Amino acid sequence: MNEIRYIAASGALGAGVDAGALDRALALEPHFIASDAGTTDAGPFSLGGGQPAFPREAVKRDLTRVLLASRKAGIPALIGSAGTAGGDPHVDWVLDIAHEIVAEHDLSLRTAVIRSEQSKDYLVGLYREGRIRPLDPAPPLDEAVIERSARIVGMMGAEPLQEALEGGADFVLAGRCSDPALYAALPIMRGLPAGLAWHAGKVTECGTMACEGGRGGVITATIRDHEAIIAPFGDGVRCTPQSIAAHTLYENGDPYLHKECSGTLDLTRSQYEAIDERSVRITGSAFIPSNDYTVKLEGAERIGYQSIMVGGIRDPYIIRRLDQWLAEVEAHIYAIVERVLGLGRREWTLTVHVYGRDAVMGDLEPDPHAISREVGIVVAATAATQELATKAAQLTRQPFLHHGVPEWMGGITSFACLHNPAHIDRGAVYRFNLNHVAVPRTKTEMFRTEFLQLGSAK
Amino acid sequence: MTRLAELSSLIRSKNAGPFVLTFDIMFPDEESYGRVKRSGLLNAAHFAELFRLPPEQVRFFVCDNARAFKFSIPRPLTQGDLADGDLHGGQQFIPLMDIDIP
Numbered sequence: 001m002n003e004i005r006y007i008a009a010s011g012a013l014g015a016g017v018d019a020g021a022l023d024r025a026l027a028l029e030p031h032f033i034a035s036d037a038g039t040t041d042a043g044p045f046s047l048g049g050g051q052p053a054f055p056r057e058a059v060k061r062d063l064t065r066v067l068l069a070s071r072k073a074g075i076p077a078l079i080g081s082a083g084t085a086g087g088d089p090h091v092d093w094v095l096d097i098a099h100e101i102v103a104e105h106d107l108s109l110r111t112a113v114i115r116s117e118q119s120k121d122y123l124v125g126l127y128r129e130g131r132i133r134p135l136d137p138a139p140p141l142d143e144a145v146i147e148r149s150a151r152i153v154g155m156m157g158a159e160p161l162q163e164a165l166e167g168g169a170d171f172v173l174a175g176r177c178s179d180p181a182l183y184a185a186l187p188i189m190r191g192l193p194a195g196l197a198w199h200a201g202k203v204t205e206c207g208t209m210a211c212e213g214g215r216g217g218v219i220t221a222t223i224r225d226h227e228a229i230i231a232p233f234g235d236g237v238r239c240t241p242q243s244i245a246a247h248t249l250y251e252n253g254d255p256y257l258h259k260e261c262s263g264t265l266d267l268t269r270s271q272y273e274a275i276d277e278r279s280v281r282i283t284g285s286a287f288i289p290s291n292d293y294t295v296k297l298e299g300a301e302r303i304g305y306q307s308i309m310v311g312g313i314r315d316p317y318i319i320r321r322l323d324q325w326l327a328e329v330e331a332h333i334y335a336i337v338e339r340v341l342g343l344g345r346r347e348w349t350l351t352v353h354v355y356g357r358d359a360v361m362g363d364l365e366p367d368p369h370a371i372s373r374e375v376g377i378v379v380a381a382t383a384a385t386q387e388l389a390t391k392a393a394q395l396t397r398q399p400f401l402h403h404g405v406p407e408w409m410g411g412i413t414s415f416a417c418l419h420n421p422a423h424i425d426r427g428a429v430y431r432f433n434l435n436h437v438a439v440p441r442t443k444t445e446m447f448r449t450e451f452l453q454l455g456s457a458k
Numbered sequence: 459m460t461r462l463a464e465l466s467s468l469i470r471s472k473n474a475g476p477f478v479l480t481f482d483i484m485f486p487d488e489e490s491y492g493r494v495k496r497s498g499l500l501n502a503a504h505f506a507e508l509f510r511l512p513p514e515q516v517r518f519f520v521c522d523n524a525r526a527f528k529f530s531i532p533r534p535l536t537q538g539d540l541a542d543g544d545l546h547g548g549q550q551f552i553p554l555m556d557i558d559i560p
Binding site: 044246362364 | 472473475510517521523526533537543546549552
């Protein structure tokens with residue numbers, strides 16, 4: 001019977017791999033082990049700043065477990081969206097960790113490194129040919145947006161991974177990558193149905209988040225011609241038809257249709273059925289190939305440097321007229337910053353988050369007038385350089401500290417600063433600036449694969 | 459009348475990428491799910507009213523096999539933008555809790 005079995009070791013490399021469950025799951029005799037290592041959920045800083053969201057020790061521990069299990073079973077290991085954002089510095093960071101692991105454990109790995117960071121010249125060329133299309137909703141795009149980006153990555157589909165596996169890789173280290181593609185690549189390559197392969201990938205890419213009843217564990221899938229079987233290994237962890245169905249909602253705008261490079265996964269007719277108390281059978285999932293091959297782009301640009309001040313207000317006279325008091329304080333700050341630093345309102349940004357009023361929900365807050373007896377305030381100054389941001393933040397302190405209310409005569413100290421110094425420098429801050437797809441001229445031109453030998457060849 | 463928070467097993471919000479915010483409402487059993495579904499009170503127009511949005515911005519999904527309802531909207535601010543106060547979008551579901559279900 002044609003089937004592919006695999007282990008999804010973790011939903012996020014660095015968040016933890018359950019070594020005991022992983023070892024037990026090897027009894028399934030899997031064809032590969034994989035783990036996703038990235039997400040945009042960490043925010044634009046990782047992509048823009050070239051930094052991972054997990055500490056090196058956490059990624060090293062997890063990657064060691066994945067690589068040792070894959071060597072024990074003699075099967076490939078795949079890591080996608082390396083280093084959180086999957087840009088070149090992120091891939092290099094994980095590759096460096098892999099070198100260290102290979103040396104420490106005397107491993108030998110034929111390694112395929114697939115890079116997905118995009119050159120600006122290449123993207124400008126696509127843009128001029130009308131080969132970059134907006135998704136909904138998308139920020140405005142022109143050549144200047146591409147040019148001022150700190151980093152842009154393309155999200156690879158199954159094809160570059162399949163090339164790496166066909167090339168005999170023991171270890172595939174991929175830059176930004178569709179999470180389910182990591183799991184769909186091999187089953188599709190072996191002729192199994194794309195709908196089931198993509199759907200199983202979708203279910204397993206977050207690890208045991210699609211399960212209930214326990215923490216930790218690993219999740220496995222078996223893809224066959226007519227069904228996909230999802231089964232977790234771990235203490236008390238189980239899948240139910242409802243938990244698997246529900247997981248397809250998580251972090252997806254549409255629970256039924258999921259766009260990939262080569263088409264759309266359609267779950268409208270998917271059926272879920274319990275096999276035993278911990279595993280579930282999926283049938284009926286379809287994959288509709290698209291005419292155009294599209295690659296999702298993720299970009300981040302630096303919007304400046306930031307310094308913040310954190311504090312609170314308890315005085316009921318201020319709190320009962322807080323909006324007006326804040327407006328007066330802000331006007332005062334803008335005037336001082338202009339006078340002292342020569343920065344007009346358009347040359348820096350003052351942001352005031354009021355916890356206890358609407359800092360969490362912003363415009364969606366249904367009841368911004370129900371203010372608590374104490375409010376927390378985070379004041380952020382963002383400017384073109386850290387020096388200017390720091391100075392602007394320093395200039396916010398006196399207006400917050402001493403702005404009066406009619407009820408009190410004489411000088412008051414109105415703002416309780418949390419820190420000394422009152423301001424904290426945050427460094428560069430970034431924003432996501434693309435929600436677009438590229439239509440490359442060929443399926444592979446956006447991704448660059450390099451084969452390396454890690455450790456001595458055996 | 460029973461509050462939706464009491465009938466559901468989970469009401470959550472989350473980023474669906476940096477530009478979309480999505481809301482899931484899940485139930486512990488068919489009875490509570492069916493009761494909410496039959497009430498007809500979960501719909502795009504009602505959601506738009508609760509969150510003060512134009513109804514055409516709200517996508518609504520009924521997911522029987524997951525015993526769940528789903529809403530998706532464009533994120534009011536892109537994830538991580540200067541004024542965005544909820545990087546992961548996890549604390550935006552609160553108005554849904556108080557929907558009274560007959």
